[in-house]
Amino acid sequence: MDLDLSEDQEFFRDTTRKFLESEIPVERVRKLADDPGGFERSWWRRGAEMGWTSMLVPEEYGGGSLAGEGLLDLVIVAEEMGRLVSPGPLLATNVVASAVAERGTPEQQQALLPAIVSGDVIATWALCEPGGRWQSDEIGVEALAKDDGFVIRGSKEPVEAGGQVDQFLVTARTDEGLTQLLVPADADGLTVTAMESLDLVRRYAALRFEDVFVPASAVLGEAGNAAADVERQLQVALALQLAETVGAVDRIFEVTLEWMFDRFSFGRPLASYQALKHRFADMKMWHEANQAAATGAACAVQNRSENAPAVVSSAKSYVGDHATFILQECVQMHGGLGVTWEYDLHLYLRRATVNEVQYGTPREHRERIARLIGMDEETQ
Amino acid sequence: MTDTNPNIEDVEAFRLRARAWLPDNMPPRQEGVGHFRDFDRGRELQKRLYDGGFAGVCFPVEYGGLGLTLEHQQALDEETIDYAMPLVLNVPTFTIIGGTLLEFGTEAQKQRYLPPIIRGEEVWVQFLSEPTCGSDLASLAMRATLDGDAFVLNGSKIWSSGAHAADYAICVARSNWDVPKHDGITVLIVKIRQPGITVEQIIDTNGGDEFCQEFFDDVRIPVENVIGPVDGGWTVVRGLLAHERNAMGNASPLSSGRWLTPTETGRSDLMELAMTSGQSANPEIRQLVAEDYALRYVQDETTRRVGTGMASGHLPPTAGALLRLMGARAGVRRSDIALTIAGSSAAAWHTGDPAGQMGSRYVGRQAVEMGGGTTEMQRNLISERLLEMPREVAADRGVPFNEVRHNAMPARGNKG
Ligand SMILES: Cc1cc2nc3c(=O)[nH]c(=O)nc-3n(C[C@H](O)[C@H](O)[C@H](O)COP(=O)(O)OP(=O)(O)OC[C@H]3O[C@@H](n4cnc5c(N)ncnc54)[C@H](O)[C@@H]3O)c2cc1C
Numbered sequence: 001m002d003l004d005l006s007e008d009q010e011f012f013r014d015t016t017r018k019f020l021e022s023e024i025p026v027e028r029v030r031k032l033a034d035d036p037g038g039f040e041r042s043w044w045r046r047g048a049e050m051g052w053t054s055m056l057v058p059e060e061y062g063g064g065s066l067a068g069e070g071l072l073d074l075v076i077v078a079e080e081m082g083r084l085v086s087p088g089p090l091l092a093t094n095v096v097a098s099a100v101a102e103r104g105t106p107e108q109q110q111a112l113l114p115a116i117v118s119g120d121v122i123a124t125w126a127l128c129e130p131g132g133r134w135q136s137d138e139i140g141v142e143a144l145a146k147d148d149g150f151v152i153r154g155s156k157e158p159v160e161a162g163g164q165v166d167q168f169l170v171t172a173r174t175d176e177g178l179t180q181l182l183v184p185a186d187a188d189g190l191t192v193t194a195m196e197s198l199d200l201v202r203r204y205a206a207l208r209f210e211d212v213f214v215p216a217s218a219v220l221g222e223a224g225n226a227a228a229d230v231e232r233q234l235q236v237a238l239a240l241q242l243a244e245t246v247g248a249v250d251r252i253f254e255v256t257l258e259w260m261f262d263r264f265s266f267g268r269p270l271a272s273y274q275a276l277k278h279r280f281a282d283m284k285m286w287h288e289a290n291q292a293a294a295t296g297a298a299c300a301v302q303n304r305s306e307n308a309p310a311v312v313s314s315a316k317s318y319v320g321d322h323a324t325f326i327l328q329e330c331v332q333m334h335g336g337l338g339v340t341w342e343y344d345l346h347l348y349l350r351r352a353t354v355n356e357v358q359y360g361t362p363r364e365h366r367e368r369i370a371r372l373i374g375m376d377e378e379t380q
Numbered sequence: 381m382t383d384t385n386p387n388i389e390d391v392e393a394f395r396l397r398a399r400a401w402l403p404d405n406m407p408p409r410q411e412g413v414g415h416f417r418d419f420d421r422g423r424e425l426q427k428r429l430y431d432g433g434f435a436g437v438c439f440p441v442e443y444g445g446l447g448l449t450l451e452h453q454q455a456l457d458e459e460t461i462d463y464a465m466p467l468v469l470n471v472p473t474f475t476i477i478g479g480t481l482l483e484f485g486t487e488a489q490k491q492r493y494l495p496p497i498i499r500g501e502e503v504w505v506q507f508l509s510e511p512t513c514g515s516d517l518a519s520l521a522m523r524a525t526l527d528g529d530a531f532v533l534n535g536s537k538i539w540s541s542g543a544h545a546a547d548y549a550i551c552v553a554r555s556n557w558d559v560p561k562h563d564g565i566t567v568l569i570v571k572i573r574q575p576g577i578t579v580e581q582i583i584d585t586n587g588g589d590e591f592c593q594e595f596f597d598d599v600r601i602p603v604e605n606v607i608g609p610v611d612g613g614w615t616v617v618r619g620l621l622a623h624e625r626n627a628m629g630n631a632s633p634l635s636s637g638r639w640l641t642p643t644e645t646g647r648s649d650l651m652e653l654a655m656t657s658g659q660s661a662n663p664e665i666r667q668l669v670a671e672d673y674a675l676r677y678v679q680d681e682t683t684r685r686v687g688t689g690m691a692s693g694h695l696p697p698t699a700g701a702l703l704r705l706m707g708a709r710a711g712v713r714r715s716d717i718a719l720t721i722a723g724s725s726a727a728a729w730h731t732g733d734p735a736g737q738m739g740s741r742y743v744g745r746q747a748v749e750m751g752g753g754t755t756e757m758q759r760n761l762i763s764e765r766l767l768e769m770p771r772e773v774a775a776d777r778g779v780p781f782n783e784v785r786h787n788a789m790p791a792r793g794n795k796g
Contacts, residue, residue, distance in 0.1 A: 277763035
């Protein structure tokens with residue numbers, strides 16, 4: 001959690017937390033594990049009323065944030081959702097909403113944004129491709145100019161909520177360069193296949209584009225020149241992902257700390273053993289660092305800082321490594337209980353693990369940092 | 381500080397005045413130039429600031445300061461970011477010593493000692509650790525015996541950074557051996573260069589000589605040099621440690637100028653080394669250079685978070701231990717990364733090859749886990765104070781010090 005929240009933000013956090021705790025406690029999340037969609041549309045619409053889909057959308061389309069820094073408000077929701085391993089396409093839909101709000105034509109905005117804000121339309125970003133490819137220079141899906149539009153060919157996977165959404169934002173490649181296209185889920189030639197996934201309620205799908213035709217009006221931003229937009233979307237996605245991970249760890253750290261006081265061995269609480277206290281001190285430090293990194297990244301993205309690319313990758317690689325490390329330590333502190341299906345800890349570990357490797361692994365982000373900070377430049 | 385100047389200058393006016401003054405009066409920043417404890421350079425830079433009217437921004441006017449606010453100091457820090465500043469005097473002189481004197485010093489002590497500190501004329505160090513105690517500081521054995529109007533000090537202090545080049549020290553001594561360890565401690569102001577005090581420099585593993593050991597032989601310290609109550613000095617020590625943690629979180633209003641944050645320094649020495657040694661395409665090395673970059677970024681953000689958290693009261697003052705632990709762990713990791721990048725050049729190198737420093741850096745690696753309290757002690761603090769886990773069993777709680785088993789037992793022939 002950002003230690004510097006405004007009063008409005010604190011209030012928003014409280015109401016979001018109360019809503020999630022009463023509407024979708026972890027027992028409900030477990031039940032949704034058997035639901036093919038992983039979440040209910042009616043519930044999502046009510047979340048939308050709480051502001052989950054409006055923060056990155058301008059007021060003229062029904063959006064609005066607390067104080068003009070929508071991403072910083074939205075990370076509060078992401079964090080609270082992390083604390084309860086909530087379902088729902090928060091990241092997916094908001095990345096598309098933000099892209100359309102920033103780059104869409106008035107027609108595109110009018111067609112999509114009010115419906116996204118109301119929760120009636122759910123969207124996702126189809127970026128990643130088979131083989132764990134997600135970086136700009138790895139995009140293989142082609143968009144070929146034809147008649148007054150484009151023909152899309154290739155595969156996208158994993159696509160978050162791919163089987164649940166109404167609308168895709170597809171990052172493809174034309175001869176000129178990266179091009180982004182808005183493709184409805186029911187487009188001809190598009191096959192959506194559900195994938196297995198580690199998270200109990202977050203669904204992924206594989207998309208197969210077999211000569212899917214979209215009109216030129218489906219292009220978001222400039223055809224062949226979308227690299228900066230893709231980078232921006234990636235940053236927004238990572239800021240939300242980081243916040244969610246931090247929220248998940250926050251909850252488990254709390255629970256595990258309580259456990260240390262309640263569980264006794266050799267006549268004393270576990271919390272009294274220095275060997276374990278010191279592991280908690282390290283965890284506390286990493287968790288504070290994770291929170292600082294996530295907050296720093298969100299601010300850099302919100303403010304469009306010049307170094308935002310390296311900052312989000314720094315945060316992503318650091319949090320990616322340390323969040324799951326802390327959670328595995330927490331599993332160990334629980335003894336046998338920690339490795340049971342019955343105990344909730346694995347739900348959190350699943351979520352954090354998924355987040356660690358989605359939109360790039362820590363290792364891939366370090367490679368990105370090396371490039372961004374100039375390791376490929378000539379030495380003087 | 382509470383005592384602010386009644387005719388307080390507007391922050392922006394102050395900033396503009398500094399901006400106009402700096403180019404002709406302060407040299408440009410040169411990171412990494414000069415010895416880490418180049419006090420003489422610090423004195424000179426501080427004198428220049430003083431002459432220009434930019435020294436002691438948050439110190440009260442009656443003690444030679446400007447009586448301005450933290451916002452003024454921050455404005456000055458921003459304006460001076462490209463200039464050489466007396467950063468070596470920030471810790472301990474301005475922040476820890478200045479803060480402790482302001483909080484616990486008598487009026488006469490503040491009148492006497494604060495103005496020369498602000499003018500850069502007198503540099504201070506800390507005499508805390510002893511050969512027989514460090515982590516358990518309250519078990520110190522420097523003997524302070526009251527004799528008329530003075531305390532007579534006997535014993536030894538050690539690891540005091542920079543004492544050979546400094547003027548004064550805050551010294552912690554035992555004035556009462558018949559009470560539990562925390563209840564018999566007195567804090568004194570000690571002039572370092574005086575009869576009876578022998579300062580010896582200690583060579584560290586890298587051949588550096590910033591550490592000193594001091595031997596006290598019947599050194600008379602007038603009672604007016606006592607800070608806080610006689611036998612009640614532990615309160616002062618705790619206050620001193622709080623000022624230290626504040627300084628670490630960049631949250632002390634008393635510091636002047638700041639180090640570049642890890643991200644501001646841009647290209648790191650490790651990246652430089654990787655590139656000049658022809659390893660910029662090696663995927664493993666790229667991982668390490670990027671890890672170092674990310675670590676510096678995260679450390680920077682953590683300092684900001686914890687520092688502002690402590691200042692706003694969201695986090696208790698002991699949260700500073702998080703920063704010390706993080707700094708130490710990051711420092712250790714960086715030494716390891718440096719060694720890997722240097723490779724065999726860490727073992728044998730041509731004169732002048734920067735890779736050659738990485739071996740000795742690695743050999744001295746653990747110093748960052750010790751200075752200012754070991755990482756184990758930080759972990760105790762974090763778990764016991766922040767997480768409120770049970771305290772460790774202490775065999776000396778409530779027991780008069782002379783009945784406690786400690787490293788300076790008189791029975792074993794120690795003088796103390
Ligand atoms: C770079 C540097 C600068 C320094 N500057 C100064 C200075 O300016 N002034 C000054 O007075 N001192 C200074 N010191 C001294 C420093 O504060 C001490 O070295 C430190 O507090 C440890 O004390 P010690 O060396 O006596 O080790 P000990 O206290 O003997 O500790 C030995 C080991 O036991 C561990 N240990 C001890 N007690 C516990 C416990 N309760 N639980 C778990 N582990 C424990 C310690 O962590 C350590 O690993 C400096 C040291 C360094 C390295």
